[in-house]
Amino acid sequence: xxxxxxxxxxxxxxxxxxxxxxxxxxxxxxxxxxxxxxxxxxxxxxxxxxxxxxxxxxxxxxxxxxxxxxxxxxxxxxxxxxxxxxxxxxxxxxxxxxxxxxxxxxxxxxxxxxxxxxxxxxxxxxxxxxxxxxxxxxxxxxxxxxxxxxxxxxxxxxxxxxxxxxxxxxxxxxxxxxxxxxxxxxxxxxxxxxxxxxxxxxxxxxxxxxxxxxxxxxxxxxxxxxxxxxxxxxxxxxxxxxxxxxxxxxxxxxxxxxxxxxxxxxxxxxxxxxxxxxxxxxxxxxxxxxxxxxxxxxxxxxxxxxxxxxxxxxxxxxxxxxxxxxxxxxxxxxxxxxxxxxxxxxxxxxxxxxxxxxxxxxxxxxxxxxxxxxxxxxxxxxxxxxxxxxxxxxxxxxxxxxxxxxxxxxxxxxxxxxxxxxxxxxxxxxxxxxxxxxxxxxxxxxxxxxxxxxxxxxxxxxxxxxxxxxxxxxxxxxxxxxxxxxxxxxxxxxxxxxxxxxxxxxxxxxxxxxxxxxxxxxxxxxxxxx
Numbered sequence: 001x002x003x004x005x006x007x008x009x010x011x012x013x014x015x016x017x018x019x020x021x022x023x024x025x026x027x028x029x030x031x032x033x034x035x036x037x038x039x040x041x042x043x044x045x046x047x048x049x050x051x052x053x054x055x056x057x058x059x060x061x062x063x064x065x066x067x068x069x070x071x072x073x074x075x076x077x078x079x080x081x082x083x084x085x086x087x088x089x090x091x092x093x094x095x096x097x098x099x100x101x102x103x104x105x106x107x108x109x110x111x112x113x114x115x116x117x118x119x120x121x122x123x124x125x126x127x128x129x130x131x132x133x134x135x136x137x138x139x140x141x142x143x144x145x146x147x148x149x150x151x152x153x154x155x156x157x158x159x160x161x162x163x164x165x166x167x168x169x170x171x172x173x174x175x176x177x178x179x180x181x182x183x184x185x186x187x188x189x190x191x192x193x194x195x196x197x198x199x200x201x202x203x204x205x206x207x208x209x210x211x212x213x214x215x216x217x218x219x220x221x222x223x224x225x226x227x228x229x230x231x232x233x234x235x236x237x238x239x240x241x242x243x244x245x246x247x248x249x250x251x252x253x254x255x256x257x258x259x260x261x262x263x264x265x266x267x268x269x270x271x272x273x274x275x276x277x278x279x280x281x282x283x284x285x286x287x288x289x290x291x292x293x294x295x296x297x298x299x300x301x302x303x304x305x306x307x308x309x310x311x312x313x314x315x316x317x318x319x320x321x322x323x324x325x326x327x328x329x330x331x332x333x334x335x336x337x338x339x340x341x342x343x344x345x346x347x348x349x350x351x352x353x354x355x356x357x358x359x360x361x362x363x364x365x366x367x368x369x370x371x372x373x374x375x376x377x378x379x380x381x382x383x384x385x386x387x388x389x390x391x392x393x394x395x396x397x398x399x400x401x402x403x404x405x406x407x408x409x410x411x412x413x414x415x416x417x418x419x420x421x422x423x424x425x426x427x428x429x430x431x432x433x434x435x436x437x438x439x440x441x442x443x444x445x446x447x448x449x450x451x452x453x454x455x456x457x458x459x460x461x462x463x464x465x466x467x468x469x470x471x472x473x474x475x476x477x478x479x480x481x482x483x484x485x486x487x488x489x490x491x492x493x494x495x496x497x498x499x500x501x502x503x504x505x506x507x508x509x510x511x512x513x514x515x516x517x518x519x520x521x522x523x524x525x526x527x528x529x530x
Contacts (some may be wrong), residue, residue, distance in 0.1 A: 004029065004106075004107070004108045004109065005105055005106070005107060006097065006105065006106040006108070007037065007103065007104070007105050007106075008061070008097050008098065008099045008103065008104050008105075008106060009099065009103045010059075010099055010100060010101060010102055010103060013096050013097060013098035014096075014097050014098075015095070015096050015097075015212065029089070029090045029095065029108055029109075030087075030088070030089045030090075030108050030109045031073075031086050031087075031088040031089070031090070031106060031107075031108040032085070032086060032087070032107050032108050032109065033083060033084060033085050033086050033106075033107045033108075034061050034073070034074045034076065034083065034084050034086060034104050034105070034106050034107070035076075035082065035083040035104060035105045035107065036059055036076040036078065036082040036083065036102060036103075036104055037102070037103040037104055037105055038102055038103045039059065039078055039101065039102040058075050058076070058077055058101060059075070059076040059077075059078075059099060059100065059101040059102035059103075059104060060072055060074075060075055060099070060100045060101060061073050061074040061075075061076065061097070061098075061099055061104055061106075062097070062098050062099075062100070063088075063095055063096065063097050063098075064095070064096045064098075064217075065090065065095050065096075073086060073088065074086065074104075076102070076104065096212070156241050156242075156243060156244065156254055156255065156327065156328055158243060158244060158245065158246040168190065169245070169247050171186070171319075172245070172247065172318070172319060172320065172321040173247070173321055175319070175320040175321055176320060176321030176322065176368060176369060177321075179284055179287060179288075181287075181288060181291040181320050182316070182319050182320050183295065183316075184295050184299075184312060184315070184316055186319065187315045187316055187319030187320075188315070190315055190318075190319060191311055191312075191314075191315045193243075194242045194243050194244060194311075194314055194315060194318065195239065195242060195243075195311070196239050196240035196241055196242055196243065205239045205240055206237035206238065206239060206351060207220040207221060207222055207237050207238070207240075208220065208221050208222070208223070208224055208225065208235060208237055208238070208489070209238060209333050209348055209489045209490075209491075210225060210488055210489060210490070211331055211488075211489055211490030211491065212490050213486050213490045213491070214330065214490070215331075215490060216257070216258060216330075216331070217331070218331045218333070218490070220240065222237075224237075225488040227487060227488055230342065230485060230494050230495060230496055230497060230498045231341065231342035231494065231495070231497075231498025231499075232341075232342075232498065233340060233341050233342055233343065233494070234352075235348070235350055235352075235487060235489065235492070236305075236350040236351040236352035237350060237351055238307055238333070238334070238348060238349060238350040238351060239307060240333070241327065241328060241333050241334070242310075242311075242314050242327070242334075242335060244314075244318050244323065244324075244327075245318055247321075248318065248321065248322070248323050249323070249369075249370065250323045250367070251323065251325070251329075251367060251446070253328055253329055253330070254323065254327070254328050255328075257328050257330065257331045258330065259329060259330065259445075259446065261445070262445045262446060262447060262448065265445055265448060267441065267443075267445060267448040267449055268448055268449055269449055270449060271441060271449045271450050271462050271465075271468055272441065272443055272448070272449075272468070272469075273465055273466070273467040273468055274443060274467045274468070274469055274509075275467075278371070278443060278444075279467065279469075279509060281368075281369055281370065281371040282371050282373065282442075282443060282469050282507070282509060282518060283509075283518055284368055284369065284371070284373075285322070285366060285367065285368040285369070285371040285372060285373035286373035286374075286375070286507050286518035286519045287373070287518075288317075288320055288322055288366050288368050288373060289364055289365060289366045289373035289374060289375055289507070289519055290373075290375065290519050290520070290521070290522065290525075291316070291320075291524075292313055292316050292317055292320075292364050292366060293362060293364045293375055293377065293519075293525075294522065294524045294525050294526060295312060295313075295316050296309050296312050296313045296316070296336070296362055296364065297362060297377065297379055297525070297526040298526050299312055300354065300360060300362075300379050300381060300526070301354070301381065301382070302353070302354055302355055302356045302381055302382050303353050303354065304353065304354050305349075305350070305351050305352060305353050305354070306338035306340070306347070306349035306350060306352065306354065306360070307349050307350055307351050309336070309338055309349060309362070310334045310335050310336055310338070310349035313335050313336040313362075313364060314327075314335040317335065317366050320368075321368065322366040322367055322368040323366070323367040323368075324336065324365070324366060324367075325365035325366060325367045325372050325374070325446050326363075326365060329446060331490075332346075332348075332491060333348060334348055334349045336349065336362060336363060336364045336365075337349075337361070337362075337363035337376070337491075338360055338361070338362060338363075339360065339361040339363070339492075339501070339503070340352075340354070340358055340359070340360045340361075341358055341359060341500050341501075342494045342495045342498045342499060342500055342501060343361075343492055343493065343494050343501065344434055344436075344437075344475050344477065344484050344493045344494060344495060344501040344503070345361070345363065345434075345437055345475060345493050345501075345503060346363070346491040346492060346493055347361075347491070347492050348489055348491055348492060354381045355381065355382075356381060356382035356383075357380075357381065357382060357387055357388070357391075358380075358381040358382075359378055359379070359380055359381070359391050359394075359395070359500055359502060360378070360379055360381060361376055361377065361378040361379075361501075361502065361503050362376060362377055362378075362379070363375075363376035363503075363505070364376065365446065367446075370444050371443060371444060372442050372443065372444075372445070372446050373442075373507055373518065373519060374442055374446075374471050374505065374507050374519070375471075375505050375506055375507060375519035376473060376503055376504065376505040377504055377505075377528065378395050378398070378502040378503055378504060378528065379526065379528050379529070380392070380395070380528060380529040380530070382530075383530055384529040384530060388529055390478075391500065391502075391529075392528075392529055393429070394429075394431065394476060394478050394500060394502045395502045395528055395529075397425060397426070397428070397429035397431060397476060398431075398474055398475070398476040398502040398503060398504055399504045399528075400425055401421070401422045401425035401426060401433075401454075401474045401476070402422075402472055402473075402474055402504045402505070402506065404421050404422075404425060405418045405421050405422055405472050405474070406472060406506065406508060406515060406517060408421055409464060409508060409510060409514070409515035410464065410510065410513065410514045410515060411464055411465055411466050411510060411512070411513075412463060412464065413463065413464045414460075414462070414463055414464075415450045415451070415452055415460045415461070415462045415463070415464065415470075416453070416458050416459065416460040416461075418439075418452055418453075418454075418472060419452075419453045419454055419455050419456055419457075419458045419460070420456045420457075422454045422455070422472075422474045423454070423455050423456035424456075426474075426476055429476070431476040431477060431478060431479075432476065432477045432479055432480055432481055432482040433454050433455050433474060433475070433476055433477075433482060434454065434474075434475035434476070434477060434482050434484060434501070435453070435454070435455045435482050436482075436483075436484050436493065437454075437473075437475060437493070438451050438452050438453045438454060438460075438473075439451070439452030439453075439454070439470060439471040439472045439473050439505070440452065440470060440471055441468070441469065441470045442469055442470060442471055442507055443469055449462070450462040450468075450470055452470055452471065452472055452473075454472075454473075454474045454475065455482070464510045465510060466510050466511060466512050467509075467510065468509070468510045469507060469508065469509050469510075469518070470507075470508060471505055471506065471507050471508070472505065472506065472508065473503060473504070473505030473506075474503065474504065475501055475502070475503040476501065476502055476503075477495050477499050477500075477501045478495075478499040478500040478501065478502075479495060479497055479499035481495065481496055481497060481499075483495075483496045484496065505519075506518070506519045506520070507519045
């Protein structure tokens with residue numbers, strides 16, 4: 001059991017994440033007490049007149065678990081009550097501690113609460129078990145700041161077309177019905193319409209997204225959170241969530257921020273076999289996803305921000321009558337994921353301009369007529385040459401692993417065997433295949449069964465049958481470590497040592513005698529290196 005002293009300053013919350021950095025070890029935090037360290041003399045908002053001697057400063061200590069409501073757990077008064085004994089245990093829940101009116105120290109103990117045996121290897125177990133101090137636990141052994149208690153709304157505004165836009169609405173509907181996809185030039189005039197409403201008081205709308213991984217709540221803050229960054233990349237501020245036209249049929253999470261329909265579906269444990277109608281729906285959605293990918297990819301060049309790539313993705317998606325699936329999924333604030341350099345996946349588009357020599361992954365999913373189509377690809381920024389050789393080697397190896405795994409797919413094959421093929425290719429190239437994320441089933445749900453791990457000796461269940469649709473999406477790190485850590489935005493997963501990462505993904509349909517790549521590249525697709 002490890003003792004923990006966690007200092008929380010006024011308006012600078014600290015975060016305890018119950019999983020260790022090794023991800024397979026779960027921990028419990030037992031909070032035993034709180035002690036007053038200092039009073040915020042500039043804060044006159046927290047006073048208490050109930051102690052009889054006139055007004056006294058009160059320092060309020062609060063906690064919020066897994067994005068739920070905040071609860072006060074202690075009230076400390078200088079010269080009257082400067083410490084409090086507590087008996088609170090946080091196991092299996094993330095906890096966010098904040099102090100109002102001053103600074104406090106929280107005293108507690110850390111203990112192992114259980115192990116997840118699936119997918120664990122000897123290196124993981126040894127590393128997790130050797131953690132003996134708070135410096136190895138993500139979220140309280142660093143100087144992380146997780147923003148304020150002000151939370152952003154999950155609901156996205158819809159924009160209703162007026163009479164002058166009847167032609168635009170008709171064009172969207174026709175594209176969705178016919179598959180004659182509209183180009184960027186066709187929808188360029190609508191791009192500003194979907195930008196989030198901003199004001200001068202909002203700093204032009206540019207702020208940092210702050211969220212715990214998997215939490216129901218998120219916030220936006222004006223200053224960059226402090227964090228033990230693993231590489232040279234830093235987050236830049238980004239705009240708020242974009243709006244979308246009222247004529248679409250969005251998923252449930254578009255308004256709630258939480259995919260209740262997906263999480264409650266029986267297809268989380270049962271692999272769906274698609275009907276012929278559903279297969280055609282998947283083909284149409286994946287065709288549009290490929291079109292959007294190609295349009296966005298051709299916009300990649302030095303100086304372009306990933307925020308601008310998001311604007312393009314959003315406009316082309318909604319301009320063809322579809323909803324951008326990532327938008328507001330568990331609070332994700334953008335319409336695609338852009339993962340640059342050491343970002344493994346789920347990077348949030350922001351105002352950082354791309355630079356010559358960057359590698360950037362675009363992860364695009366669209367929901368058309370109720371079906372999701374999903375793919376991602378990694379591109380080199382700028383012109384190829386001697387400087388691009390190491391990046392090309394990483395990208396080629398990752399793509400080769402995907403191609404080999406796809407070639408193995410056919411009725412009767414086990415999903416778990418795909419991980420062996422991918423791990424073998426990673427070993428051949430001298431790279432590490434990421435274990436924290438996997439391929440997944442897809443259809444009317446964004447994510448469902450089966451799980452498709454990308455590492456050897458995995459325990460995935462299920463056998464491929466005609467009519468099943470799923471993704472394979474290997475991620476290779478340019479190092480010997482497969483591990484990742486999350487930025488304070490709760491989404492951006494990065495390598496632990498700043499090494500670059502590459503990823504490729506396709507949505508697949510099992511046919512009677514093999515597999516159909518629903519998101520296959522076309523003659524319009526951009527080369528990965530120009």
